Every structure is written in structure tokens, then in C-alpha cells.
Amino acid sequence: MxxxxxxxxxxxxxxxxxxxxxxxxxxxxxxxxxxxxxxxxxxxxxxxxxxxxxxxxxxxxxxxxxxxxxxxxxxxxxxxxxxxxxxxxxxxxxxxxxxxxxxxxxxxxxxxxxxxxxxxxxxxxxxxxxxxxxxxxxxxxxxxxxxxxxxxxTTGSSLFKRGYRIAKGEAPLKENFAAALIMLTNWHPDMPFVDPTTGSGTIAIEAALIGHNIAPGLQRQFTFENFGFFDQPVLQTVKDEAMDQADFDRELDIQASDINGDMIDMAKLNAQQAGLLHSIQFKQLAVKDFSTSKENGVIVANPPYGKRLNDQAMVRQLYAEMGQAFAPLTTWSKYILTSDMGFEKAYGSKATKRRKLYNGTIRTDLFQYWGKPNWHHDRA
Known part of the structure; x- marks a missing residue:
């Protein structure tokens, strides 16, 4: 049909x-x-x-x-x-x-x-x-x-329900939204990837799924499996082909950190559930302490938005710390999602580009800072 x-x-x-x-x-x-x-x-x-x-x-x-x-x-x-x-x-x-x-x-x-x-x-x-x-x-x-x-x-419960998220923080990013954020960047699996405000680990886990070319719906069930008109063996064939296309051995450089140790435990639990714990380096770390000597990487961050007024000063302090920590990383591209329109001022520089997105019902902007890649050395 x-x-x-x-x-x-x-x-x-x-x-x-x-x-x-x-x-x-x-x-x-x-x-x-x-x-x-x-x-x-x-x-x-x-x-x-x-x-x-x-x-x-x-x-x-x-x-x-x-x-x-x-x-x-x-x-x-x-x-x-x-x-x-x-x-x-x-x-x-x-x-x-x-x-x-x-x-x-x-x-x-x-x-x-x-x-x-x-x-x-x-x-x-x-x-x-x-x-x-x-x-x-x-x-x-x-x-x-x-x-x-x-x-x-044909789907049933929304496609963002991949099945790996067993632990979540207070404002988790949906899995499909996290994946889309990564696909809006210039990241390629042979580049370093950093999620500096990882929360329950969703962005890093989605990056690992993309990096290993693992189909996101591999582990879940769909409503169409029970439809009388649907040719049942087709789904198994598609899942088998997807398994063959996955590259589980690919070395990925994905780092995920959060100031909150409990969140890191939660993120590790979710990564383990996704079978990707070995592909991500989790670390309890404040954004202001982040530094790296690697080049040509991508940062994707979904920091707190400071929706409540008493949180706003704290959140803008975090944005300022991000600006300072990321400033030396000139070959890196940074993508930061927030609903706070005062972000650029707090961060300390204007974005190369902004993109309007809806995180659930919240109007947010993806602030993009494009790096100037340095390809002089051999890319391993």
C-alpha cells in the first residue's frame, strides 16, 4: 500500500x-x-x-x-x-x-x-x-x-521517547530536540564535542548516538506494529539493517560536565541505559573551570534560562563565566540555547547567528558562535 x-x-x-x-x-x-x-x-x-x-x-x-x-x-x-x-x-x-x-x-x-x-x-x-x-x-x-x-x-508515544532516559532533572531537554540542536551545528564525529551543562546527559547521549550512527528508534516499540494492514516482518528487516549500519567501534571524543555531582550520576545512568557509557567522558566540573588544548571542536549547551527573577542574576553570572571560559577557544564553534534575551550581553560577545526555536512552549534562541577552524595539523 x-x-x-x-x-x-x-x-x-x-x-x-x-x-x-x-x-x-x-x-x-x-x-x-x-x-x-x-x-x-x-x-x-x-x-x-x-x-x-x-x-x-x-x-x-x-x-x-x-x-x-x-x-x-x-x-x-x-x-x-x-x-x-x-x-x-x-x-x-x-x-x-x-x-x-x-x-x-x-x-x-x-x-x-x-x-x-x-x-x-x-x-x-x-x-x-x-x-x-x-x-x-x-x-x-x-x-x-x-x-x-x-x-x-503510526508512532505511539512520541519519538523523543528513545527508552534510555530513566533519570531526569527538573527541566530536561527532549531527546529529539537535543538531537536537532546537534544537527544544526558543524559537528562531525571525528571532532571533539563538549556539553558543559549536561544535566541528565541528553545532549551528550544524542551526540554519541549520531557519532556511532545508531538509529534512535532501535530499542523502542511503535503503534504501527499492531496495525492489521502493516506487513510485520518489514520492521524487523529495517531494525536489522539499522544494526548493520551502526559503527559501534568508532572512537568518539565526547565530554559532558555539570557543576552538580548528582546530575552527573544521573547522566551516567542514562548513558549506561543507552549502552553508551564508554563513549562519553562524564565529569563534575563548573563551567568557569573548563579549559582544553584541543582544537576545532564543538560546544553545545542548554544552560538554565533563569525564568524566575531571583535566578536571573545567577544565570547571567553563569553566562559571563561561559564567555570567559570559551573565549580562548577560537577554533571551536559554540552553540548555546536559552530563552534569556540578555544572553549576549552577559556572555560578552555577539553571536555570529541566532536561530529561533521552541523548546516545548518556551521561545528560545540558539546563539551560534562560529569558530575559525585551524586545519594546519594532521587530523587524526
Whole structure:
């Protein structure tokens, strides 16, 4: 079966996911927070297993204009639900409506559900209620500017849930967001990598996954594994191929530090769970004490943002210490994520470039300081 598919991701990361899909040989079309593409069962498995920056992969069942509840009902009912849902399918429907005539989400949800039930009852010749005792097929109806899009989620719990994070601090960065930050840098696995405010270790662990070319979805399960129409052996084939492509022996130079020893213990626990403890050097260290004689490296930091006023002075002190510690590293590129717009002033220099990103609901900027690489010596 061929599907119209869509990958969703945090706003501002569309280009990262697009690049990932192109690397998998997939043609794309981008919209706000969404990247559309086409494919078959293998494409569904491949994108769920390999995409580092996306949230989830959905099948687009249909799209049409809906200005009235009647139009919504008829439009939903006309779609080929029986291609996807078996008679006993459990199909919860989530409703979303933005800038549209139909704005009551509970109504949109209820009418969509009713239309699908009517279609399925007609196809399967049922006069009684549908059992909904079988596998779950999570559906969503989303109406944006009067265009209704109906999707079936193939992922299940979001792709950021890689399965390795057992311990987390108070404001952990999502795994897919951490991976995207790294993919926005000029880092290559043969370069030194430093995460100086590592917290529960997410950025360093994602760097190690990228460095070893380990597919992020290798250890987890997906909703589509229970879909009746999905060719089950395909997923195992994709996972086997991913295992073959991983380079577990590659030497990586990844350093992760934090001022808080408890966080370092937590980060080590997570790295161990990911099977990557040997690939990362963890160290309890204050940013102001960081120094290195290595060249041509990359620093990616997600320091505290100082959202609460009494934290702000402390956080800006940390930014100033970062500026001083990183200043001598002229061949290094530094990428620092924060929602504090006073960052550059505290850090002590203007960024080469800023990029607006949403860390969950928090508007943040990725402040980028590009190094001047020094390639005079032999790169080992």
C-alpha cells in the first residue's frame, strides 16, 4: 500500500527533519511544523526508526474543506476507513481546530467519530455498536483555516521517547530536540564535542548516538506494529539493517560536565541505559573551570534560562563565566540555547547567528558562535 505521510516536529526544526528524510532518499514537501512525504510500509518503519528530530509519523487518510459540521461529517464518512481499520479496531479520535469556522474541538471530535462509526458499520454490515476491543488506531482530526486533515498516528508515544532516559532533572531537554540542536551545528564525529551543562546527559547521549550512527528508534516499540494492514516482518528487516549500519567501534571524543555531582550520576545512568557509557567522558566540573588544548571542536549547551527573577542574576553570572571560559577557544564553534534575551550581553560577545526555536512552549534562541577552524595539523 502507498501512503501519504507526514512527520511532525517542533516549530523551527522543519529543515532538520527535511534533511534527515532526504538522507533516507525520501522526497518531501514542507509546511509549518510538518513535513509531508509518500511511501509504503518500509517508509513507515524507516522513518520511525531513523528520524532523530521528529515527534511522530502519521498517515494522512484524507484532506478536505469543512465549513460546516455537515461538510465535516460527509467528508470524513467518504474516506476509505476500511482500508485501515479492522472491524474490532479501537479508534480514539483527537480533535484540533485553529482559525476555522468550526472551532469547537469537542464537537469536531464527536462528529468525526460518529462519521467513522457510520462508515465502518455500513462496510462491515453492523447494526449494533462496533466492539473496539482490538488494536488501537489513534486518529486525529485537525482543522486549520477550514481545511480538515485526518491522520492515523503510526508512532505511539512520541519519538523523543528513545527508552534510555530513566533519570531526569527538573527541566530536561527532549531527546529529539537535543538531537536537532546537534544537527544544526558543524559537528562531525571525528571532532571533539563538549556539553558543559549536561544535566541528565541528553545532549551528550544524542551526540554519541549520531557519532556511532545508531538509529534512535532501535530499542523502542511503535503503534504501527499492531496495525492489521502493516506487513510485520518489514520492521524487523529495517531494525536489522539499522544494526548493520551502526559503527559501534568508532572512537568518539565526547565530554559532558555539570557543576552538580548528582546530575552527573544521573547522566551516567542514562548513558549506561543507552549502552553508551564508554563513549562519553562524564565529569563534575563548573563551567568557569573548563579549559582544553584541543582544537576545532564543538560546544553545545542548554544552560538554565533563569525564568524566575531571583535566578536571573545567577544565570547571567553563569553566562559571563561561559564567555570567559570559551573565549580562548577560537577554533571551536559554540552553540548555546536559552530563552534569556540578555544572553549576549552577559556572555560578552555577539553571536555570529541566532536561530529561533521552541523548546516545548518556551521561545528560545540558539546563539551560534562560529569558530575559525585551524586545519594546519594532521587530523587524526
Amino acid at each position: 502507498r501512503y501519504q505521510l507526514v512527520a511532525t516536529m517542533a516549530a523551527g526544526l522543519e529543515s532538520v527533519t527535511t534533511k534527515e528524510l532526504k538522507a533516507l532518499g525520501i522526497q518531501t514537501r514542507t509546511e509549518n511544523g510538518k513535513v509531508y512525504f509518500e511511501g509504503d510500509d518500509k517508509t513507515i518503519a524507516l522513518t520511525n526508526v531513523w528520524l532523530r528530530s521528529a515527534d511522530r509519523i502519521k498517515i494522512v487518510v484524507g484532506q478536505f474543506k469543512a465549513l460546516t459540521f455537515d461538510a465535516l461529517f460527509e467528508g470524513v464518512k467518504a474516506l476509505p476507513w476500511d482500508h485501515y481499520l479492522p472491524l474490532d479496531a479501537a479508534f480514539p479520535v483527537e480533535g484540533r481546530a485553529v482559525r476555522s469556522q468550526l472551532h469547537s474541538e469537542p464537537d469536531v471530535q464527536a462528529i468525526t467519530k460518529k462519521a467513522i462509526v457510520e462508515k465502518m458499520s455500513a462496510v462491515y454490515h453492523r447494526t449494533t455498536r462496533l466492539p473496539e476491543t482490538g488494536a488501537t488506531y489513534p486518529l486525529e482530526v485537525s482543522i486549520l483555516k477550514d481545511i480538515a486533515t485526518l491522520t492515523l498516528d
